[in-house]
Amino acid sequence: xxxxxxxxxxxxxxxxxxxxxxxxxxxxxxxxxxxxxxxxxxxxxxxxxxxxxxxxxxxxxxxxxxxxxxxxxxxxxxxxxxxxxxxxxxxxxxxxxxxxxxxxxxxxxxxxxxxxxxxxxxxxxxxxxxxxxxxxxxxxxxxxxxxxxxxxxxxxxxxxxxxxxxxxxxxxxxxxxxxxxxxxxxxxxxxxxxxxxxxxxxxxxxxxxxxxxxxxxxxxxxxxxxxxxxxxxxxxxxxxxxxxxxxxxxxxxxxxxxxxxxxxxxxxxxx
Numbered sequence: 001x002x003x004x005x006x007x008x009x010x011x012x013x014x015x016x017x018x019x020x021x022x023x024x025x026x027x028x029x030x031x032x033x034x035x036x037x038x039x040x041x042x043x044x045x046x047x048x049x050x051x052x053x054x055x056x057x058x059x060x061x062x063x064x065x066x067x068x069x070x071x072x073x074x075x076x077x078x079x080x081x082x083x084x085x086x087x088x089x090x091x092x093x094x095x096x097x098x099x100x101x102x103x104x105x106x107x108x109x110x111x112x113x114x115x116x117x118x119x120x121x122x123x124x125x126x127x128x129x130x131x132x133x134x135x136x137x138x139x140x141x142x143x144x145x146x147x148x149x150x151x152x153x154x155x156x157x158x159x160x161x162x163x164x165x166x167x168x169x170x171x172x173x174x175x176x177x178x179x180x181x182x183x184x185x186x187x188x189x190x191x192x193x194x195x196x197x198x199x200x201x202x203x204x205x206x207x208x209x210x211x212x213x214x215x216x217x218x219x220x221x222x223x224x225x226x227x228x229x230x231x232x233x234x235x236x237x238x239x240x241x242x243x244x245x246x247x248x249x250x251x252x253x254x255x256x257x258x259x260x261x262x263x264x265x266x267x268x269x270x271x
Contacts, residue, residue, distance in 0.1 A: 011101060011138070011139050011233040011234045011235075012037075012101070012102040012103075012133050012136075012138040012139070013036075013037070013039075013101075013102070013103050013104075013138050013139040013140070013141055013229075013232075013233045014103075014104050014105070014106055014129065014138045014139070014140055014141065015027055015039060015103070015104070015105040015106070015141045015143055016106055016107075016108075016140055016141065016142050016143070016199050016210065017105065017106075017107060017142070017143040017144070017199075018107055018108060018144075018145070018151075018192045018195035018196050018199075019107060019151075019155050019158075019192065019195075020145070020151045020152075020154040020155045020158065020192070021143050021144055021145040021151060021192075021196075021215060022143055022145060022213075022215040022218045022219065023105055023143040024164075024165065024245065025218060025219075025222060025243060025245050026141075026143055026213060026218060026225070026226065026229065027039035027040075027103065027105050028244045028245050029222060029223075029226040029240065029241060029243060029244060030103055030226060030229060030230070031103070032241040032244045033226065033230060033235070033239045033240060033241055034097065034239065035097060035099050035101060035230070035235045035236065035239055036097065036101055036103055036229075036230060036233060036235055037095050037096055037097045037101045037102045037103030037104075038094060038095050038096065038097055038103065039095060039103030039104050039105055040094065040095060040104065040105065041104075041105045041106075041107070041110075042091040042094070042095060042104050042105075043104070043106050043107075043110040043111075043113055043114045043117075044107065044110050044113070045080065045113070046077075046080075046113065047079065047080045047113075047116075047117070048077070048079060048080075049075070049076060049077025049078065049079070050077050050078050050079070050080045051075065051077040053109070054072070054074050054075065055071035055072050055159040055160070055162065056068060056071045056072070056073065056074050057074065058159055058187075058188065058191070059071065059184075059187060062187060064183060066181060066183070067181055067183055067184045067187070070160050070179055070181065070184070071159060071160065072162065084117060084118060084119045087117055088118070088131075088132055091104065091132070092132070101233065101235065102133075102138075107195065108194075108195035108196075108198045108199055109191070109195060111125050111128075114128050114129070115128045118131045118132065125202065126206055137208075139211065139232055139233050140203070140208055140210035140211070141210055141211045141213060141229060141232070142199060142200075142203065142210040142211065142212050142213065143213045143215070143218070144196050144199075144212070144213070144214060144215065145192075145196075145214075145215040146214055146215060146216055147215075148189050148192055148193050148270065148271070149185075149189065149257045149260055149261060149264075149271060150249060150253060150254075150257045151189075151192055151215075152185045152186075152188045152189035152192055152260075152270075153185055153253055153256045153257050153260060154248065154249065154253065155188045155192065156178070156181070156184050156185045156188055156256075157176060157178040157248075157253070159188070160176075160177070160178040160179065161176045161177060161178055163176060165245070180256050180259060182259075182260055182263035182264070182267070182269065185256070185260050185269075186260075186263075186264065186267075186269035186270060189264075189269065189270040189271070190270045193270055211228070211229060211232045213225060213228075213229065222242075222243035223240045223241070223242060223243065224240070226240040226241070227240035
């Protein structure tokens with residue numbers, strides 16, 4: 001029997017997060033449910049290169065050769081020539097599951113790219129988001145990490161290795177070739193802290209009450225957490241799958257985090 005989907009039955013949702021916050025585990029779990037769209041990080045790509053921020057682009061303004069020499073050089077990439085309407089149609093098509101639900105993920109550093117691509121004259125983030133969904137808000141889901149230190153350590157390893165999903169087990173084995181550097185971790189910790197602050201300020205300024213998902217709950221109870229989000233977007237929580245990803249952190253990550261806390265206390269780095 002064919003089930004007709006009414007607009008009121010379908011929720012678009014946007015996961016708002018910062019890098020290495022656990023958002024990938026959440027969106028992969030939602031995607032695996034089969035009823036929660038095909039969420040991806042649609043808004044991370046620069047039009048000038050068609051690429052997400054590259055390792056050295058995370059360190060704009062940093063001139064320390066000890067840090068920069070650990071990062072790959074910038075690849076020029078290819079210019080994305082799509083207009084605003086074509087871009088919008090593409091992401092709506094790519095993020096929607098057969099039942100009509102659309103899912104996506106947005107980091108705070110990507111918000112200027114979203115505003116620019118949507119061509120919203122007001123420069124308003126909320127207007128830019130609504131313009132994608134014909135003037136209607138999606139369900140907002142805020143994913144955050146309670147402790148920035150392991151988050152920044154994870155980010156520092158990822159920008160060095162360019163491994164963001166450890167499907168081959170390279171990170172978890174500790175053999176990824178990444179090198180500890182307190183200054184590199186500190187730079188990223190500052191960025192990640194400010195991203196989450198900006199999300200919280202924006203939600204408050206816009207009187208938005210997002211669905212809150214903490215990293216601790218997500219890692220301890222990934223299926224239950226996914227079920228809670230499925231309920232929030234009007235889908236059956238019993239469809240929440242077992243976690244499709246394994247954590248990338250390991251003993252080396254903990255060692256670096258402990259080392260960084262000492263360096264941060266001594267040097268006044270972000271914690």
